[in-house]
Amino acid sequence: IVLPSFALLVAGGYSDGGRGPLPGGANGVHLASAERYAESAAPEQCFAETGFCVSGPFLRYWQAHGGLPINGYPISNEFAEVLEDGNAYIVQYFERVRMEYHANNAPPYDILLGQFGRRIHPADPPAAPIAGARYFGETGHNLRGGFLRYWERNGGLAQFGYPLSETFAEALEDGNTYTVQYFERARFEYHPENRPPYDILLGQFGRRILRER
Secondary structure, three states, X not given: OXXXXXXXXXXXXXXXXXXXXXXXXXXXXXXXXXXXXXXXXXXXXXXXXXXXXXXXXXXXXXXXXXXXXHHOOEOOOOEEEEOOOOOEEEEEEEOOOEEXXXXXXXXXXXXXXXXXXXXXXXXXXXXXXXXXXXXXOOOOEEEOHHHHHHHHHOOHHHHHOOEOOOOEEEEOOOOOEEEEEEEOOOEEEEOOOOOOOOOEEEOOHHHHHXXXX
C-alpha cells in the first residue's frame, strides 16, 4: 500500500532480502507483521506539542487548509482504519479533524475529512429559512452572522460541510455554556470572552473520536 506520505506499507508476504526469488515461489524472509518503508526526502513537519509528525499529502492539505487554527495538532500517526462505508483507508487524526486518503479519487479529492459532526450531533429537523441568512436546502438549516463569515473565509463546504443545526446554547467540555452550531465536519463555538478572530473556535472532535475508538 502506498501511504499518503508516499511511504510504502508492506503487510505480510515475503521480502527477498536482496537475494532474488527463491525456489517454490517463496520470496525470501517471511514478514510476520507490517513494515513501513519511507523516503528520507519526504516532506515532514513534527510537533513537539503532541509528539507526532505530518508528511506528504496530509501535510500539504494541513498547510493549505488553515493549518493549526482549523485542523489542530496531529494526535496520531498515519494508520489504516475501516471507516463508516466499510472500506479501509489510510487516515491520520488531528485535534479537530480526521484526514482520509482516498486513493481512487483524483486530487484534490484524494484527501477528505471525516464527517464527525454527523456522528456527534445527528442532523436536527429542518428549519424554516430566515431572512438575511444563507439557507442550505440540502440539510434544511440557516447560516448567518459571524458563523457564516467564518465558514466562508476558512474553507466553506469542503472543510466544514453543511450545517446540521441552527445556533443554540450548549454546555461544552469546560463546563461553560456557549452559542454553537454543528456542521458535518465541525462545531462552531462563539467565545465572547475572546477578541476576534479568536471569538469563534472549533470543537476538538478529533480528540473525542480518537479517544472513543
